Amino acid sequence: MFWDKVKETMPREELEALQSARLRDVAARAARSPFYKKRFAEAGVDAASVRGLEDLRRLPFTTKQDLRDWFPYGLVAADMKDVVRLHASSGTTGKSTAVFYSRADIDNWADMVARCMAMTGADSSDVFQNMTGYGMFTGGLGMHFGAERLGMLTIPMGAGNTKWQMANMKMYGTTVIHITPSYALHLCEEFAAEGIDPKRDLKLRIALVGAEPYSEGTRRKLEDFLGASVFNSYGLSEMNGPGVAFECVEKNGMHLWEDHYILEIVDPKTLEPVAEGERGEIVMTTLTREAMPIIRYRVRDLTSVLPGTCPCGRTHRRIDRITGRSDDMLIIKGVNVFPSQIEDALMSMSEVGGGWQIELTRVEGADHITVNVEVADSFFRGDIKELNRLRKSIQGAIKNETLVTPEVKLVEPNTLPRSVGKAVRVIDKRQI
Amino acid sequence: MAVQAVVFMQNMPGRLARMTGALAGAGVNIRATTISSSEGFGVAKFLVDKPEAAAAALKDAGFPVALKSVVAVKMDDSVGGLDRILPLIQSRDINLEDAYGFILERGKEAVFVFEVEHPEELGEFLSRNGCSVMSDSDLYGL
Numbered sequence: 358m359f360w361d362k363v364k365e366t367m368p369r370e371e372l373e374a375l376q377s378a379r380l381r382d383v384a385a386r387a388a389r390s391p392f393y394k395k396r397f398a399e400a401g402v403d404a405a406s407v408r409g410l411e412d413l414r415r416l417p418f419t420t421k422q423d424l425r426d427w428f429p430y431g432l433v434a435a436d437m438k439d440v441v442r443l444h445a446s447s448g449t450t451g452k453s454t455a456v457f458y459s460r461a462d463i464d465n466w467a468d469m470v471a472r473c474m475a476m477t478g479a480d481s482s483d484v485f486q487n488m489t490g491y492g493m494f495t496g497g498l499g500m501h502f503g504a505e506r507l508g509m510l511t512i513p514m515g516a517g518n519t520k521w522q523m524a525n526m527k528m529y530g531t532t533v534i535h536i537t538p539s540y541a542l543h544l545c546e547e548f549a550a551e552g553i554d555p556k557r558d559l560k561l562r563i564a565l566v567g568a569e570p571y572s573e574g575t576r577r578k579l580e581d582f583l584g585a586s587v588f589n590s591y592g593l594s595e596m597n598g599p600g601v602a603f604e605c606v607e608k609n610g611m612h613l614w615e616d617h618y619i620l621e622i623v624d625p626k627t628l629e630p631v632a633e634g635e636r637g638e639i640v641m642t643t644l645t646r647e648a649m650p651i652i653r654y655r656v657r658d659l660t661s662v663l664p665g666t667c668p669c670g671r672t673h674r675r676i677d678r679i680t681g682r683s684d685d686m687l688i689i690k691g692v693n694v695f696p697s698q699i700e701d702a703l704m705s706m707s708e709v710g711g712g713w714q715i716e717l718t719r720v721e722g723a724d725h726i727t728v729n730v731e732v733a734d735s736f737f738r739g740d741i742k743e744l745n746r747l748r749k750s751i752q753g754a755i756k757n758e759t760l761v762t763p764e765v766k767l768v769e770p771n772t773l774p775r776s777v778g779k780a781v782r783v784i785d786k787r788q789i
Numbered sequence: 790m791a792v793q794a795v796v797f798m799q800n801m802p803g804r805l806a807r808m809t810g811a812l813a814g815a816g817v818n819i820r821a822t823t824i825s826s827s828e829g830f831g832v833a834k835f836l837v838d839k840p841e842a843a844a845a846a847l848k849d850a851g852f853p854v855a856l857k858s859v860v861a862v863k864m865d866d867s868v869g870g871l872d873r874i875l876p877l878i879q880s881r882d883i884n885l886e887d888a889y890g891f892i893l894e895r896g897k898e899a900v901f902v903f904e905v906e907h908p909e910e911l912g913e914f915l916s917r918n919g920c921s922v923m924s925d926s927d928l929y930g931l
């Protein structure tokens with residue numbers, strides 16, 4: 358099912374001509390932000406000289422660090438009176454990033470999400486239960502606006518509260534859900550525990566599953582149990598949020614909306630484009646964003662573009678499942694966390710000895726993070742209460758920095774591996 | 790003021806044996822020991838004949854160690870022995886952080902060890918009230 362057939366099936370030449378025209382405009386818009394004014398000048402790029410896609414590679418890259426360094430308003434290119442919303446990533450100090458939207462940005466976003474949903478077969482007769490977090494995260498409101506745009510009856514549940522989620526699914530006859538893979542697996546267990554067979558007792562037919570990476574095995578498991586068709590979703594807050602790319606009914610790669618974004622796949626080391634179909638790092642340029650245009654953003658997710666055309670008729674290229682990151686970012690409970698954030702929180706405390714380690718596990722379908730922290734020799738004064746206070750304050754410091762509450766375990770000094778690199782700092786035992 | 794060695798350790802197999810091994814290697818004699826654990830870690834306390842040597846040996850073995858003052862009181866090993874001391878402590882509104890006891894000679898003498906915020910004060914107070922508070926040399930020389 359098409360939401361916007363003209364755009365979705367636009368011949369490649371036309372699509373690329375549209376991209377060229379839009380790149381010209383967005384370069385000019387971006388140059389109005391303090392960040393790009395400076396960055397373009399440094400790179401010797403005059404935004405007015407950008408004529409089309411052929412000039413793309415003259416434009417400088419943008420990184421997450423740039424977003425942090427220029428937080429909060431450095432990349433805003435629109436007049437503040439035209440900015441209507443912000444979403445922000447985790448982090449309360451120097452690690453925060455915020456993304457701003459104009460009314461047209463919200464409108465375009467809703468449109469892209471509606472396209473994604475229609476592409477999976479959802480339509481205005483569906484009942485949609487949104488089971489991801491609302492608020493500062495983009496997953497909740499992003500999907501919500503798209504679902505309403507499509508015309509579905511939308512139940513804004515948010516994440517958690519599993520019993521109520523299940524009750525609502527029964528009471529309102531929910532047919533479409535949006536959920537993270539880890540929460541979906543947990544939901545399956547809860548259904549089983551309550552003796553509910555979704556295939557018999559619910560009307561569920563489509564599950565939009567995203568915000569965390571998951572495997573084909575998980576998809577099969579969810580489809581078998583829920584009796585619903587599971588679609589993979591891709592998005593990131595810097596590029597609006599969910600709805601950047603989505604699977605069609607072919608379930609072979611995710612169509613990325615190339616009328617709104619330029620997609621590049623580059624070698625993370627050389628930053629040169631990879632050969633067609635090769636794996637590399639995603640780089641994206643927003644084409645229609647007004648409030649906060651972002652040029653050549655190094656997303657750091659690794660994937661490849663699938664060759665050939667899709668039988669569904671859409672001309673927008675498909676990206677494969679995300680297979681990793683070119684940096685050390687972790688996704689914990691759907692929240693992006695960098696080990697360096699945890700390090701910063703720990704190292705701000707004099708009681709902490711130097712050694713630390715993150716352990717990620719999955720308990721009942723939910724991510725669980727344990728931070729092992731060595732106690733500094735000099736801190737220990739023989740008081741168990743003091744140690745427990747320390748545990749609490751470490752927990753608080755990490756939560757402040759990452760918005761994720763870890764379990765904190767105190768360990769003896771010099772017992773954690775010392776060598777550098779994330780391999781020993783992070784032990785990810787999650788299996789999905 | 791008498792001191793005990795307090796050691797931070799992880800709750801995992803072999804930690805205690807490593808400590809007693811270190812103490813034996815340093816020729817330290819253990820009079821009494823207690824272990825309390827909390828949220829994945831533990832604190833072991835050793836009352837020994839040579840606290841400084843004990844602390845050095847445990848530090849060498851890699852453990853964070855602190856020497857903490859305690860008040861040790863000798864009492865009759867008979868019914869009601871402890872019951873004479875606790876009301877005294879309570880009357881001063883003193884909060885016991887930790888306490889443990891051990892028997893010196895069955896049916897005759899026992900020692901009770903108290904950990905409080907101001908041990909000097911408690912020691913003097915108990916002495917004034919007829920308790921037999923042990924001196925450092927008494928305690929270490931048991």
Ligand SMILES: [Zn+2]
Nearest residue numbers: 605607667669
């Ligand atoms: Zn398709």
